[in-house]
Amino acid sequence: MDAPLTLKKIRDQLNTVIVGKQAQIQGCMVCLLAGGHLLIEDVPGVGKTTLAHALARTFGLQFSRVQFTSDLLPSDLSGVSVYERAKEAFVFHPGPIFSQVLLADEINRASPKTQSALLEAMEERQVSTEGQTRLLPSPFFVIATQNPLDQVGTHPLPESQLDRFLMRISLGYPERRAERELLAGLDRRHMVERLPNLLDQSALAQLQALVAQVHVAEPFLDYLQDLVAATRNGQWFVQGLSPRAGIALLRAAKAQALLCGRDYVAPDDVLAIAPQTMGHRLIPTVDAGLGALAQVQAMLRAVPLP
The missing domain is CATH 1.10.8.80 (Magnesium chelatase subunit I, C-Terminal domain)
Structure with a gap:
């Protein structure tokens, strides 16, 4: 694999979706190549969720999205055991946290109890539920979006959880030229859906190995x-x-x-x-x-x- 060429293709593809934010895209790539979790904080509507979708598709990883709300329960993330009559036993149904990329959308709108459900997963790449420890897929990334704390219905993330995010970035409002491109161009959701996968799990592991070296x-x-x-x-x-x-x-x-x-x-x-x-x-x-x-x-x- 030609690492410099691959990294350039990734950067160029992301820049076609999130225009005028080269520094923020560089930060996102740094975070994922370093194997860390990413927190994107800003006001609604500036492209936080779009960026998270674009990252997941570009890196070619299994993806799930959870909209965090005040009534979201920890089991909504980790999964539950359901009794199945045919098997005469309880069968565990994994929640959305069992994916390679978890988009925790508006993470600070959930209660502190639900936020804390991510602590073990983010640090140890495993989930303990119902007396059992279950390993998460590899790699495992959390990309969380967060609204400013002065907005209605938000809860501050505890310090212990903030420390588990490798990086926090802010997109900010686009410059005039970039915003004109957004207004005149294609719908960003359709663009994200058409993005090709530039990496897979093996290629990402190779890049992360290069980082370690x-x-x-x-x-x-x-x-x-x-x-x-x-x-x-x-x-x-x-x-x-x-x-x-x-x-x-x-x-x-x-x-x-x-x-x-x-x-x-x-x-x-x-x-x-x-x-x-x-x-x-x-x-x-x-x-x-x-x-x-x-x-x-x-x-x-x-x-x-x-």
Whole structure:
């Protein structure tokens, strides 16, 4: 497989559906190649669900979608056992979580109890129901969309669940030229339905193996630890990054390096993905006067490069 050519085809195909959002598409590719879960946060109607559909089709994976609502139950995700008279036994019927890509649409409209049903699945790739542990398909990705918390009927995601998302991105409103293309072009839903699969499970595994092989030099690891330590010193944030977040940052940087055509990680790779990887995990100090993303950017400027 020609990895650079394959990655270019993926990027070009996604850009035909989600126009004018090259940086966000790059972030999505980084997240999935690094084997992480993706959170897309923005106001309704800017293309969050369309992007998730396009990603699933392009990567050629089994896909299911769940619309999260206030009355959604954990069993609606994981599945239930139903008594079948012919077999004279209870038979487990898997829920939509048993898929390679789960689109959790408007995840923050569900109750905290239902949100928590995803914790084990996202971290351990398994589901424990009715006294049994059942493995999820491989690979397993959660692509969740989220509305801003100031909108009616939303519940904030717990910190433990936010930490399980490798990256969080925001699409934002399109630029004028991109919006004109949306207005004059084909319906995006029809475009997504016609997208060819550019990868399959085997090809994706090969790309992820290449990500794992990206070289990381000792000075870069020192820089990564300096960044993590800076989040914990109390100057910038209320609470610092966990070791799991540090590992996520390294995985994302390696995927970013591969997408840039390199087999080694450079500081620029961290600078490119740090806001999307750190921002949803950190709360700025009270006197900061900045949002999480702006505070991350300020910290990145303050920590010396190797």
